[in-house]
Amino acid sequence: MNEKDFPILKNLKNNRLHYLDNAATTQKPKIVIDALRYFYEHDNANAHRGVYKLAEQATAMLNDARMAFSRFINAEADEIIFTKNATEGFNQLAASIEKTFIIDPKHNIATTEIEHHSNFVPWQQLCKRTGAEFRIAKYEIKDDSIQDISRLVDENTVVAAFTAMSNVSGLKPDIKDIIKKIRKINPDTIIIIDATQLIAHERVDVKRLDADFICFSAHKIYGTTGVGIVYGKKLLLEKLEPFFYGGNMISTVSIDESTWADVPEKFEAGTIDVAGIYASSMAIKYLESIGYEKLMEQEQVLKKYLLAELGKIRYVKIIGHNSKNNKNNNNNKSKNNNNYGPVVSFVVDKVHPHDLATIADRHDVCIRAGHHCCQPFMDALKVNATARASISFYNNKKDIDKLISAIKDAHKIIG
Amino acid sequence: MTMDEIKDPIYREFLLDHYKNPRNKSIMKNPDIRRLDNNPTCGDMIEVFVKLDKNMVKDISFQGNGCVISMASASILMEELKGKSLDDIKKMSTDDMLKLLNLKLTPTRVKCAMLALSAIKKGMMDYEVMKGRAL
Numbered sequence A: 001m002n003e004k005d006f007p008i009l010k011n012l013k014n015n016r017l018h019y020l021d022n023a024a025t026t027q028k029p030k031i032v033i034d035a036l037r038y039f040y041e042h043d044n045a046n047a048h049r050g051v052y053k054l055a056e057q058a059t060a061m062l063n064d065a066r067m068a069f070s071r072f073i074n075a076e077a078d079e080i081i082f083t084k085n086a087t088e089g090f091n092q093l094a095a096s097i098e099k100t101f102i103i104d105p106k107h108n109i110a111t112t113e114i115e116h117h118s119n120f121v122p123w124q125q126l127c128k129r130t131g132a133e134f135r136i137a138k139y140e141i142k143d144d145s146i147q148d149i150s151r152l153v154d155e156n157t158v159v160a161a162f163t164a165m166s167n168v169s170g171l172k173p174d175i176k177d178i179i180k181k182i183r184k185i186n187p188d189t190i191i192i193i194d195a196t197q198l199i200a201h202e203r204v205d206v207k208r209l210d211a212d213f214i215c216f217s218a219h220k221i222y223g224t225t226g227v228g229i230v231y232g233k234k235l236l237l238e239k240l241e242p243f244f245y246g247g248n249m250i251s252t253v254s255i256d257e258s259t260w261a262d263v264p265e266k267f268e269a270g271t272i273d274v275a276g277i278y279a280s281s282m283a284i285k286y287l288e289s290i291g292y293e294k295l296m297e298q299e300q301v302l303k304k305y306l307l308a309e310l311g312k313i314r315y316v317k318i319i320g321h322n323s324k325n326n327k328n329n330n331n332n333k334s335k336n337n338n339n340y341g342p343v344v345s346f347v348v349d350k351v352h353p354h355d356l357a358t359i360a361d362r363h364d365v366c367i368r369a370g371h372h373c374c375q376p377f378m379d380a381l382k383v384n385a386t387a388r389a390s391i392s393f394y395n396n397k398k399d400i401d402k403l404i405s406a407i408k409d410a411h412k413i414i415g
Numbered sequence B: 001m002t003m004d005e006i007k008d009p010i011y012r013e014f015l016l017d018h019y020k021n022p023r024n025k026s027i028m029k030n031p032d033i034r035r036l037d038n039n040p041t042c043g044d045m046i047e048v049f050v051k052l053d054k055n056m057v058k059d060i061s062f063q064g065n066g067c068v069i070s071m072a073s074a075s076i077l078m079e080e081l082k083g084k085s086l087d088d089i090k091k092m093s094t095d096d097m098l099k100l101l102n103l104k105l106t107p108t109r110v111k112c113a114m115l116a117l118s119a120i121k122k123g124m125m126d127y128e129v130m131k132g133r134a135l
Helices: A030-043 A053-072 A086-100 A121-130 A175-185 A234-239 A274-290 A292-311 A353-362 A375-381 A397-414 B003-007 B013-020 B068-081 B086-091 B094-101 B107-134
Strands: A080-083 A108-112 A133-137 A157-163 A190-194 A213-217 A228-232 A250-253 A258-260 A316-318 A343-348 A368-370 A386-390 B033-039 B044-053 B056-065
Touching (some): A053 A080, A080 A086, A086 A121, A086 A228, A274 A292, A292 A316, A292 A397, A353 A397, A397 B013, B013 B068, B033 B107, B044 B107, B068 B094, B086 B107
Parallel strands (some): A157 A190, A190 A213
Antiparallel strands (some): A080 A228, A316 A343, A368 A386, B033 B044
């Protein structure tokens, strides 16, 4: 694994790009970029449509890619559905669940206050339409924890949807434990996990986790934009009604009615991004060749360094991460036992995140400023916005040093 | 270019002064126009208040939280709009706003600069609809 594998990092004339916005999207290794080009130059045809050699080849490449993604998360190939991104995955699931099951005011759907809007708004709106109760696990600011969502589950809980890792603070709830608890309370509750942030930083094993559905986007894991993955347990996928209709997802169509294709095609109407899926599967292969252990090790080192450097600055407050600077942690002695991924949100006294990001840009440092599509979480944190630095294994200590200089610069100019 | 402009393309003394010492930043009692607006991508929020005398701005103020550009622009705009007519405000364009600030901005930051004016224009529309209903 090498930063040289990522062309964009050195494409800035003589300077290196200090890209610390990996939670927004990741940079792509040359192997992925080349695969995209190769596909269009040698293999492009519509998969599942033709019997000529080129079409057979495209179909085979799509099937291989599906196999690669399924092996990556220890699923079966026909449990992998391709969408255009995780957001579409959640929306598709909400629509299909609404079509398949009767949901009414005696039911409820549970999610958390720290969710990305993509795994919050679809459920909120589904509850509005059906009259079901929308139950929210609350964020506790004093110890940076999230209420155990299983406490909100009862015999009428249709869906429990929650994140495996916050895109704001990197907080990683113990989802395996939570899923176990939910199953004991209501084995029929459909458990949906947002793995969009976790997937690039930790091995996801669907058989071990026992969630019903898991969603993530390829572009968060070094693949192309326009490709999302929904994993679903086969029995559930067979039960669910499709809501997106057209070519490829049908078996027969007559004037009066239609029958559906088998899973996963049932949920893949139209022409999907075969080129992107193929290229993104190369990202999976690249990651497998490095090994999660190695990349996690590198990311942990960098995360520790980032937290230490930020912690030295008296006017910076880190959100979570068991940070001493975290003024939310009223009792410095009792550290909470939270786990965190390499995503760090922070606020700088007297400097609005947007201004910090603008000044960081002058140092060729890319960080995110805003509400990170988590407005309920911002409300719970009692801030309008934070700055966020998110690490990948191709970052180095210099990237972090440059961010620190930018923070000091911003505080000098504006503070 | 002035020394100020050479030093920093955005964070100039003039702008920082309005950010740190905002003029017209207060909540107005009994305004004729009151409107909230925000810039969702970056967490800027503003509420504007306008007191009218016939169709002229008699008093104007804002409350809010946001980046240097959004807050300083609000402060600068409030000073500019005192005594102006609703028609004058309707005619104000993005270019007029940027000229007022003497800034060249990227599209994302233009949104910050336009936040206060956007809130006022939306407030004006609400006011006119209400007036129309009253008639």
